[in-house]
Amino acid sequence: MGDDKAKIDSCEINIIHEDIVKRISENMPDENLLYDMADLFRVFGDSTRVKILHALFESEMCVCDIAALLNMNQSAISHQLRVLKGSRLVKNRRDGKVVYYSLDDEHVKHIFDQAMAHLKHK
Amino acid sequence: MGDDKAKIDSCEINIIHEDIVKRISENMPDENLLYDMADLFRVFGDSTRVKILHALFESEMCVCDIAALLNMNQSAISHQLRVLKGSRLVKNRRDGKVVYYSLDDEHVKHIFDQAMAHLKHK
DNA sequence: TGAACATATGAACAACTATTCATATGTTCA
DNA sequence: TGAACATATGAATAGTTGTTCATATGTTCA
Numbered sequence: 001m002g003d004d005k006a007k008i009d010s011c012e013i014n015i016i017h018e019d020i021v022k023r024i025s026e027n028m029p030d031e032n033l034l035y036d037m038a039d040l041f042r043v044f045g046d047s048t049r050v051k052i053l054h055a056l057f058e059s060e061m062c063v064c065d066i067a068a069l070l071n072m073n074q075s076a077i078s079h080q081l082r083v084l085k086g087s088r089l090v091k092n093r094r095d096g097k098v099v100y101y102s103l104d105d106e107h108v109k110h111i112f113d114q115a116m117a118h119l120k121h122k
Numbered sequence: 123m124g125d126d127k128a129k130i131d132s133c134e135i136n137i138i139h140e141d142i143v144k145r146i147s148e149n150m151p152d153e154n155l156l157y158d159m160a161d162l163f164r165v166f167g168d169s170t171r172v173k174i175l176h177a178l179f180e181s182e183m184c185v186c187d188i189a190a191l192l193n194m195n196q197s198a199i200s201h202q203l204r205v206l207k208g209s210r211l212v213k214n215r216r217d218g219k220v221v222y223y224s225l226d227d228e229h230v231k232h233i234f235d236q237a238m239a240h241l242k243h244k
Numbered sequence: 245t246g247a248a249c250a251t252a253t254g255a256a257c258a259a260c261t262a263t264t265c266a267t268a269t270g271t272t273c274a
Numbered sequence: 275t276g277a278a279c280a281t282a283t284g285a286a287t288a289g290t291t292g293t294t295c296a297t298a299t300g301t302t303c304a
Contacts, residue, residue, distance in 0.1 A: 014280085015190040016220065017183075024180050025191055034176065037237050038169040045164030046292075047157050054156065058146045061139075063251060068137040069147055076293055078252055088240075097250045097301050098138065107240040111233055115159050118210075118229040136250085168262075185281060198263055200282055219271050219280045 043087045044111070048072065048080050052101075053108055056090060060102035165209045166233070170194065170202050174223075175230055178212060182224035 015021050028034075043049060051070055055061060061069070067077045081101055084090040091104040137143050150156075165171060173192055177183055183191070189199045203223055206212040213226035 014186045016280090017187055020181060020183065021187050021191050024177050024183070027180055028173070028176060028191075033238075033241070034172050035169050036241050037234065038167055038172045040237050040241060041163050041172070042167030042291095045160055045167040047160040048292080050156050050160045050163070051150070054150060055146050058149055059142055061142065061146070064136045065139055065143050069143050069150075073294075074251070075253085075295080078250095079292075082252080094251095094301085097248095099251060105240055105243070107236045107243070111236045111240075112159065114229045114233045114236065115162050116155075118227055118233075119155070119158050119162060121227070121229070138250090164261095170262075186279095195264075196281070197265080197283085200280095201262075204282080216271090216281095219278095221281060 040087060043083060043089065046080070048076070049084060050112075052077070052080060052084065053089065053103070053112070056101060056103045057109060060100045062098045062100050066101070162209060165205060165211065168202070170198070171206060172234075174199070174202060174206065175211065175225070175234070178223060178225045179231060182222045184220045184222050188223070 044053075048070065052066060055066060055069055063077055063081065064074055066081075067074045070077065081090065081092075084101075085092065085104075089103070089105050089108060090101045092099050092101045094100075166175075170192065174188055177188060177191055185199055185203065186196055188203075189196045192199070203212060203214070206223075207214065207226075211225070211227050211230060212223045214221050214223045216222075
């Protein structure tokens with residue numbers, strides 16, 4: 001008898017609309033895919049990286065030009081470019097001492113456009 | 123004479139392609155807009171919020187059903203819903219004791235679709 | 245070869261954030 | 275009214291992350 005109460009207490013989860021929760025639970029994308037999405041968005045969630053990507057919409061650029069453009073030091077830019085490359089958002093090519101970075105994805109611009117649309121909508 | 127060197131040392135910024143930097147600098151969107159974009163993406167950059175938004179694609183839901191769906195406690199969900207509401211991504215309505223949350227933006231789904239496309243592309 | 249330069253990287257620190265716990269608010273209904 | 279319930283909120287904490295500093299790597303060219 002005390003058992004039932006103990007069970008309820010230990011769970012602490014209440015469902016009001018069991019049918020809805022069940023249906024949505026079955027339709028949710030794979031957990032790992034959702035994690036990957038959040039990871040991707042986290043990459044976009046920093047203004048330095050957003051600026052870099054915006055700059056690269058226009059043209060490929062070398063590291064120190066990006067640093068000059070954003071008025072930040074070279075190391076910070078280099079670190080962020082590594083993050084962007086890790087997410088396959090930019091690629092690079094070396095020409096002598098200089099390394100040029102450019103976009104490596106056709107979806108970024110669409111994503112940014114939609115984000116702009118959301119922001120301007122309000 | 124020492125002045126020039128001092129100036130260069132103090133600046134520490136090197137530009138290799140001045141023309142490109144200047145052109146891109148003029149075409150960059152307003153600084154505040156870029157910050158707002160990063161802020162918006164940061165909201166998407168958490169798997170709990172991504173999951174909540176995905177759930178709301180299907181149907182409006184109350185707080186405790188979302189908590190049950192994601193197997194998290196009610197407080198955590200409530201905090202995250204507040205973040206989502208602050209970015210105008212969800213809205214809510216109260217029906218008695220129960221508060222129902224739903225999507226408040228038609229762009230989120232497009233943004234998520236593009237993100238999926240990027241992820242599946244690699 | 246070695247000086248000069250462009251970029252990359254590791255460590256450290258400060259700032260931020262998601263979750264939990266405890267509790268407050270607001271609503272229903274007996 | 276007050277007990278029960280759904281949700282909201284403030285404080286605290288643990289984990290994460292962006293930048294800086296110092297230095298390493300890799301390339302050119304005299």
